[in-house]
């Protein structure tokens with residue numbers, strides 16, 4: 289089947305430094321590098337590296353041809369990425385020695401995806417396909433509603449987190465993925481625990497501790513532990529996790545197996561500096577298991 293990803297595409301400007309700047313502070317970076325990024329692009333690449341089929345729906349400006357070409361080289365179907373009269377999105381990513389980051393995004397073309405192009409893309413989706421969105425594009429509600437009405441499995445990765453954005457699509461979701469801080473914020477906004485959401489599956493990523501899967505259908509709540517690794521850069525690890533979960537499910541894995549594989553992929557990702565370009569593939573996962 290196919291994973292349809294309404295997703296952002298960014299140029300990531302990544303600066304390495306001893307510690308992240310505080311408010312009003314100027315710090316010097318020791319390194320600078322450029323990567324393909326954007327939560328959406330990272331997820332698409334993760335899906336492709338996990339050997340599933342992904343169609344990316346998005347937008348770039350005239351300066352973004354390189355990003356589309358790179359996605360294509362990485363095995364992503366780019367036929368539904370349009371060029372618009374707005375510059376391509378970019379992100380300024382600061383990463384400190386511990387691997388923690390701070391990100392500023394300029395959404396650019398990511399918030400200018402023509403809704404009619406989204407609709408046209410999704411007419412090609414089939415029952416059994418997946419649709420994933422993150423909070424870095426426009427048209428999330430239209431996509432979620434359409435995906436739900438078409439019988440797709442609709443997944444929302446609630447990052448960057450905004451309670452209102454999650455609430456707006458909640459009724460259409462089959463799978464919600466968010467981190468522990470975001471889960472707390474959502475619980476606060478909704479006034480009820482995430483275990484009480486009317487979403488079939490909720491996954492809460494727990495960073496170095498792995499991930500928690502709440503199946504509201506079965507009434508189960510299970511934690512999947514992560515391997516202990518030396519993190520150098522946590523950027524894109526959550527996106528890698530989401531892409532791998534979806535690819536696993538799409539390839540017929542039961543949820544526990546898809547999550548275990550995704551936890552492993554994310555634990556490799558945090559040992560690498562960079563974003564989409566360095567997302568591990570299935571061979572990397574195999575090598576780690578055999579170590």
Ligand code: RIB
Pocket residue numbers: 296298299300324325326327330378379391393424523524525527563564
């Ligand atoms: O999740 C990491 C991503 O967030 C980066 O690639 C950056 O572009 C921002 O979208």
